[in-house]
Amino acid sequence: MPAEFIGVRHHSPACARLVAARIAELRPAYVLVEGPVDMNDRLDELLLGHELPIAVFSYLRAEGGTRMSWSPFCDHSPEWVALTAGRAAGAEVRFIDLPAWHSAFAERDNRYSDGALRYSEVTARLCREFAVDNSDTLWDHMVEVHADLDPVALAERLNTYFDVLRGETTISTADDDRETYMAAWVRAAVAAAGDRPVLVITGGLHRPALIPLAATGGTAWPEVPTPPAGSEGDSYLVPYSNRRLDAFQGYQSGLPSPGYYERLWADGPARAAEGLLESVATRLRDRNQRVSTADLIAARTQAGGLAALRGHPHPARTDVLDALVSALVSDGLEQRLPWTSDGTIAPGAHPVVVQMVAALTGDRVGRLHDATPAPPLLSAVDGELAALALDRAGRVTLDLTGERDLRRSRVLHRLRVLGIPGVRRTSGPTGGADPTSAEVWELTETDLRLPALIEAAAYGATLPDAAAVLIRRRVTDPDTGVAELAAALYDTALCGVDALSSDLGERIADRVATASDLGAVGAALGTVLGLWRHDRLLGSAGSPVLAEVIDAAATRVLWLAEGTHGGTGPADVPRLHALAALRDALRHAEPVVGVRLVDVLGVAQRIATRADVPPDLAGAGLGLSWALGAPGEVHVPTAPNRMGDWLAGLFALAREEVLADESVLATLDGHVADLGDDDFLVALPALRQAFAFFPPAERETIAHGLLARRGLRRSARALLRTTVDPVLAAEAAALESRVEDLLVREGLLPGSSPQTPEGTHD
Template identity: 30%
Template sequence: MLLGVRHHGPGSARAVRAALDSARPRVVLIEGPPEADALIPLAGDEDMRPPVALLAHAVDEPGRSAFWPLAEFSPEWVAMRWALEQGVPARFIDLPATHTLVWGSGPEGESAVEGGGGDGGGQPAAPADADAGGDSSVGSGADDRGGTGTGTDRGTDSDADDGPDAGSGTQAGVRIDPLGVLAEAAGYDDAERWWEDVVEHRGLGAGDAFAPFAVVEEAMGALREVYGSGGHDRDLVREAYMRLQVRAAQREFGGGVAVVCGAWHVPALRQKPTVAADRALVKGLPKVKADMTWVPWTHRRLARASGYGAGIDSPGWYGHLFTAPDRPVERWMTKVAVLLRAEDRTVSSAHVIEAVRLAETLAVMRGRPLAGLGETTDAVRAVMCEGSDVPLSLVHDRLVVGDVLGEVPEAAPAVPLQRDLARLQRRLRLKPEALERELELDLRKETDAGRSRLLHRLRLLGVAWGEPVTSRGSRGTFRETWRLRWEPELSVRVAEAGVWGTTVLAAATAKAEADAVAAHGLAEVTGLAERCLLAELPDALPAVMRILADRAALDTDVGHLAQALPALVRSLRYGDVRGTDTGALAEVAAGLAERVFVGLPPACAALDTDAAEEMRRHVDAVHTAVGLLGEAPAAGHGELRGRWHAVLRVLSARDTVPGVIRGRAVRLLLDDGELAQDEAARSMGLVLSPGTPPGDAAAWIEGFVGGGGGGMLLVHDERLLGLVDGWLTAVSAEAFTDVLPLLRRTFSAYEPGVRRTLGELVRRGPGQRGSTETAGPGIPGFGASLDAERADAVLPVVRLLLGLDGAGEEEITELVGVAG
């Protein structure tokens, strides 16, 4: 009994169940890698929750992997569960993964009805990165397990086709979409809509349980007569191996054999070539030692948009169709309403009723037997979303595709590193989730500190479960924000990382030491030292620091030293909150800073425009690093800031230093209070004198007022603004064309409000600032003294913020002074 199916097709899944209930076979053979036979009993474990996938990887090269995804509505999953429930043997009969993982040089994706073992099914496996999970990446595997297919993949991949798939990337010259061909013959321009009409909406499996499979087999037979294997020579080998397994089962059980496979393969399995001919096809295939296990999968990874060759457009919708016992449209609209209400949109029961009516009416108008995804989507848009595609995109993302993440039982085979990771996830209450979420951590709390260590260690191992993001609240070193999302392919990354150790801590330590030895530049080593501190790897840090000290001693490039210093100094800030000894790091950082101080002035001489801009960025980075290093509680570090200021004075006064660096040096000294405003104005006046070439003057201005705060400096100091304005108006027409791009780059970086204020000040002219005093004592651009009336106006707000409604003005003033 050959049951040709569409992978991930709820209609096919229901039909398989009905056919097995009717035929009661003695053994069930399923398209998939035979190495997974021992894993079939786990499909009946109470802790197993689809979607899940069979993962095969080469023992000596874990990155070479393949996946065979299965959803609750996959016919193969239904066949497995039926066999387990009835106590009937179930076996996989596709080409073994030991061949699949090494056969061929690139992925050859299959289609939804094709068959082939899933992601890796019968095709050569590609690197896990390529497939984002294996399906599409791992060769043709996507072929068969993949696809409830909602249409074609890149115009070629279809559920029914196992062979020609133009989008899968095989070397075949002609690749067809079997469902597309059948849909076109029936007068449809959409293969997915045709499949819904003839299968999903026709109660597949009702009446004669075998009639649907006979019809599909006849259609596939006609297609293969015309297209042959469709350019899939590998399918001929896979089909030969499957025929051998079917014969062996028939001999063992004496009949009563049910075969569940991609519909495209059925005509080939029906053929009766000699055993010798089939054995000749499978003889001598390359092989590699492989391990297999179950791993969680997601609906999103079943989607075609993820790159899965046999993927489907709407896994969430198909899951709903399979599990809804009756009235699927009404139940779907209710789900949509619940989602939209959770997003604070006004959706009532009347909206649900009207949306159902509209969907059914659209189905009648379009000549469809029942409302499908297209009709329900149009109805939701019109009734519940008021014609807007914005909330509709949320419905598509959360429901049509979905973020369901499967679960596998602890009894499933796993590498030691995976088991340690699972233990840490349970202890830290950090459950993997398919839905992206942000996690705020307070490192002063033990559990949050443990979570931070785990996430940083995994990043060192290449398991990017979490991505650090900027915190929206506190910016203290005790606060971290992560964006988390568990992707199925991370299971491959964990398997790959298993070569470094059996626990997350041991593996991260070994990987950090190896990365330090292999690092090409000093900045790489300093960045690695920072990551070791973040991950709290006390055994790896000494080795990294030795390599860092050796590299720093040998590197004479000031640019490299300046690049390395910021990461090193940032790392010192983690000592207090993480309890890490950073003494050795502080010594290396101080030594590195001293070498930068000595080498920076000569390195800044005679630079072209690009090199000068790059060096200016180094100066900024060193300035920030020295500020942090000066705050570190280490002997002698407080003196570094004074020596750095001396270096800045040298840079600001040396004519051989490019203007952008001289201007920035003056600005940094001014910001640190090491240069009076009168001195800064004098320096600007000298640079903007007629004797200075306009290009040099423009570069100095960019260095001085470019970047953060530069615009506000001109707003609040009219003398500086007047100097810039006077110089700019005196530039000749010929020179103005040359300096304009530089000036535009400088001033365009200001915020719109700052640019607008500067424009108003220039329009009014020097000293004309409305009612604001600009003469006499005080800071230029501000009033000469405090405006008591305006200051008193904020007292009610201060009382409200501090909860001191009954406090007197003196008490509030004292509190504000302490806070300041």
């Protein structure tokens, strides 16, 4: 007897009902389901009695990286119904698709993603024909709201739709490989079943190809593939959530609004529409959004009218949503409603629309049965947390100078790097040169922790191994910027893991050597230099890998700085910090820096004297020379639009040298005193930024000198404590001066007379 094929849309309640009806009627010998064959020996584990949604999480870890994929199931997934109803009917149930770690899934992270189905030209034509907005609305219009369709009529409708779709859709080589493999399972099952039926449930796009492929060929049971040599692959069950299933959140499979389709599966389309109205109203009211009884009556009435107008026996999802928008949103919408287009909900959507979409999503989170096998990483983490008293919620304060607290810190940082929810550091050291040795963490309980840990097992069986693999992946990713590279290196030290090697250092150095963002390269140099110099606490001081990165970054900062020209401000603080990092590298790590000091001084002096260099960089050039022992002549610019930015560069690089030489501040004091009110107002913001490079104690020293030069006996500290914004005070003084000039000119002040403009006669 030939097999019967049912093509479905993933997570469709209508398709799930059809699968259940056909299994009940046929009582097949075999039920074959699109799903990972490596789980066939573990179907009992899949059917333990979990709370859905759940997913089969699969990974492949190899030298080139780690690939992960999910095969999710919810109550109304046709594949799930096939498993449960088939097992209940006494059938042999088998998954028949390639494992998710197979190369056929290299370009996708979800087995059931149907990009070709959602965006094909045939669905676009059908949308135009039926005057609907997108493929999801089209599917509801053709299938989901027609609960009265008998299984035969529904199957005919689905077959027609998928046959037309497959006839005009280009299929990838990977899908060809999957279909060839699935067809081999069908042939073997048909041969083994004899005269009993075989039912095959796959995505509708595969059905037209599987029918002819299953008609001819061998009948031996196919082998289950194993991971390629030199790699490791496995699959585990993980809790899933409605949010992760929702197309509005970016899930490219099945249907959007899983909370709505849960209601549709449980109660039918009429009650699902009523439930949608209630859930939206409840959610909005809980968030203090006004929803009156009159609003709901209007929405219910409009939903019924739209359903009748669109030929629906019951209000469909978009009928209800359109009616709710009409009843609840009175102001203009700046973007399309999310259910009228394919894609995620965009930032800036109307608040009521956002809450409507959230109500449709639902808040269900899956839960695994207690007997579900877990990857080794979970028991390893649980053991470490218990041994270190980190297995409970609350605040944890650590002293990193203590061996036990340092170990606890490393465990928490490994969890943080792996993205495990419920682990958050609120304070602690931020760089290798940061003297802080105390950390504070907040640990909270969350249902998201278990799935995150199971998925983190793709990186390793122990916490140090998993963190090291993930950090290594970050630093080898070609899209990672140089500043992020430095952060990854710092995470290596915080986690206490060996994620670096000499060849990796070479690759990072090569990336730094070709970067074009001076500020980012400088940030990387500062971070790595701090680790190389100071972090004996974290174990990275003197690392040869870090030394290699320091050399590359210092050379690149020098090259980029000399190549910068044009612009007048404001001061670019990141590039000033970059030159400061170069200064520190030459002061403290000269043995590992390949560029010679004399060459650095030459570049610094050229930057300081070239006319086309931005003022902040010119000041930094002089400051770099001065800080490295080759002071040049200080000429503070007098132009109000350059003075403050130039000083910012000087102060950023040679703050201590400036404080030690009273003549610089005295010269600056004279220039500022000579500024007119308007020029002072122009110069003031940049001057404030420049003096921000001095810490409070040093600013007080400068204020003391300022008072002394004027022969004033006042508190320097009080001079720094203004109750009014200095820029606002300067603007007020300038305004008063202009008003006074105007009054004098017009003769409105006592003892003044109107002034005759030059060149005119009375």
